[in-house]
Amino acid sequence: LYLDEIITRKELDEKNDKIKTERQFLEEQxxxxxxxxxxxxxRKLTRLxxxxxVEKLSYExxxxxxxxxxxxxxxxxxGMSITLDF
Structure with a gap:
């Protein structure tokens, strides 16, 4: 659009700024x-x-x-390093 002179450089910059702001907001969310x-x-794991x-469980x-x-x-x-999946 800018190359076809449908919008100005200022409008293009404003749209870019708006999109960047929206993207940052969405990333934070x-x-x-x-x-x-x-x-x-x-919390669920702690409660469980x-x-x-463990002594009441079967091996399986x-x-x-x-x-x-x-x-x-x-x-x-x-040594040994164990990474938990939570």
């Missing part, structure tokens, strides 16, 4: 939503683990839980 979801998950008794059930909460295990000659 998305980040807030992500942190809220993580907070909710942590409060009454959790305990194995399922471990596979669901562990993202990766890295073993090196200096």
């Amino acid at each position: 998305l980040e807030n939503q992500k942190s809220n979801v993580l907070s909710i998950r942590k 683990l409060k009454d959790f008794d 059930d305990a194995s399922k839980i471990v596979k669901n909460i562990i993202k990766e295990i890295i073993v090196t000659k200096d």
